[in-house]
Amino acid sequence: MKTFVLMAGGSGGHLFPAMALAQELIRRGHAVELMTEHRAANYGADFPARQVHIVPSATPSGGNPLKMAGAGLTILRGVGVAWGKLRKIRPDAVIGFGGYPIVPPFIAANLLGIPGILHEQNAVMGRANRAMARFADLLAMSFPAVRFADDFPRLEKVLTGNPVRDRVRDVAGKPYPYLDASGPIRLVITGGSQGARVLSDVVPPAIALLPESVRHRLQIVQQSRNEDIDRVAESYRQGRINVELAAFIPDLPERIADAHLVIGRAGASTIAELAVIGRPSILIPLPGALDSDQKHNALFMQEGGGGWMEEQATLSPQSLATRLEALLTDPDGLGRAAAAARKLGQPNAVANLADEAERLAGVPAQTKGRT
Known part of the structure; x- marks a missing residue:
């Protein structure tokens, strides 16, 4: 059994594919935890994680210097909170699903040497994912062509599709x-x-x-x-x-x-x-x-x-x-x-992404996908 920490913003667009991957990884016998923001409370009751962690985060946008400084301090505090949690969880890999709430925990995972995947749901690479690309080992894409993905030539890219929930x-x-x-x-x-x-x-x-x-x-x-x-x-x-x-x-x-x-x-x-x-x-x-x-x-x-x-x-x-x-x-x-x-449609997207997560976590090829 491996342990994975999923990281996602609090909207359904980020949480639903994370939920789909959590369901698949649990079927395969792994442990899953989630790091997100307070908005996830709308979906948290349905999220199949061993534990859900709320990590401080902020969106560094706008021209107001005071607000930018405040956002920076919140992100730094979030990195510290996530670093402490990740040290206790000791995950084998992390998977980020976009949105600025992934920034503090994804940075913390990189500081701890934990391998990480970024999943991009859209045909345009989101700003948070672009900011975190330098810390990632793999970019999993939902579309054959993703705008801005070529800006990171050293980052391994795999077309997995966008995971959908079991009920879909x-x-x-x-x-x-x-x-x-x-x-x-x-x-x-x-x-x-x-x-x-x-x-x-x-x-x-x-x-x-x-x-x-x-x-x-x-x-x-x-x-x-x-x-x-x-x-x-x-x-x-x-x-x-x-x-x-x-x-x-x-x-x-x-x-x-x-x-x-x-x-x-x-x-x-x-x-x-x-x-x-x-x-x-x-x-x-x-x-x-x-x-x-x-x-x-x-x-x-x-x-x-x-x-x-x-x-x-x-x-x-x-x-x-x-x-x-x-x-x-x-x-x-x-x-x-x-x-x-x-x-x-790509109904096998969740299996494709789970395969990549297992590969990054060091699951032997002959045991991948087994429940």
């Missing part, structure tokens, strides 16, 4: 649901782990603009922020639309598997889950994101035929309604997009 893999083999000319049309609208206000603003009025022949068949599951749920519910009520609203959808993989079309952001975990399950999507990248990582993710899906990208700056209820009417009245086209999305 459990529904990955489910066929695309049959869509006829009169049956229900199931839509899932998700804005990522934090929700997306633009979807609450644009989707309900877009649905209201659809022809009655389409609108009355809709069965919608939509994620909205708590503060938006009442007004979104009222909008759908006025249109007499069958809708289920929630701030968090715990069974989202199963809902996606049942859906004919998904509308959402283009975060790395969303892309990976849509592709593994094989469902067509309208993707609205988060505007203003550093390095446009979500736009690159959405373009990958669009160019592969598995979805359609809509820029938020030009998105309106009218434009979305036009797109929806064209798609929802073309079941053959949706089926082709579902098949194309599935071809882009």
Whole structure:
């Protein structure tokens, strides 16, 4: 048995692939612990770690010198906290999944001589991962081409894919649901782990603009922020639309598997889950994101035929309604997009990443992957 410490930011995009790897490593008989930030409390109850450690961290951004100095001191304090914890845990390897909360523990692991992997979920290498690349032994990539990865020519790079959780893999083999000319049309609208206000603003009025022949068949599951749920519910009520609203959808993989079309952001975990399950999507990248990582993710899906990208700056209820009417009245086209999305999926990503973690930790080749 080996011991691994996973390190991740507190958003679902970082924690979900870390959770998937933890599940796989535990299946293989290893011990797993997690170092993260306070936001992970939203998911911590489900994270299969022997212990979860909250490590002080900060984002070193902004032009205010006092804030930059404060962030630097917080990071140094985090390095000290993580160094003490890692000395007690004595892991065989660490795996970082991005976000600035990985910076203190990943530096501490390097100071202790512990080998480390960085996993990049997006088509653009994140800033925290770029900052930590000099301390890493391996970069595990989710896309065949990752922007900025070539800036580190000495860093070993392996295409593993982006791990998805067990419950995603459990529904990955489910066929695309049959869509006829009169049956229900199931839509899932998700804005990522934090929700997306633009979807609450644009989707309900877009649905209201659809022809009655389409609108009355809709069965919608939509994620909205708590503060938006009442007004979104009222909008759908006025249109007499069958809708289920929630701030968090715990069974989202199963809902996606049942859906004919998904509308959402283009975060790395969303892309990976849509592709593994094989469902067509309208993707609205988060505007203003550093390095446009979500736009690159959405373009990958669009160019592969598995979805359609809509820029938020030009998105309106009218434009979305036009797109929806064209798609929802073309079941053959949706089926082709579902098949194309599935071809882009990498269901073995978690096994690939676990193999690399075991290799770095010194697990003999003949015993890799055994439970």
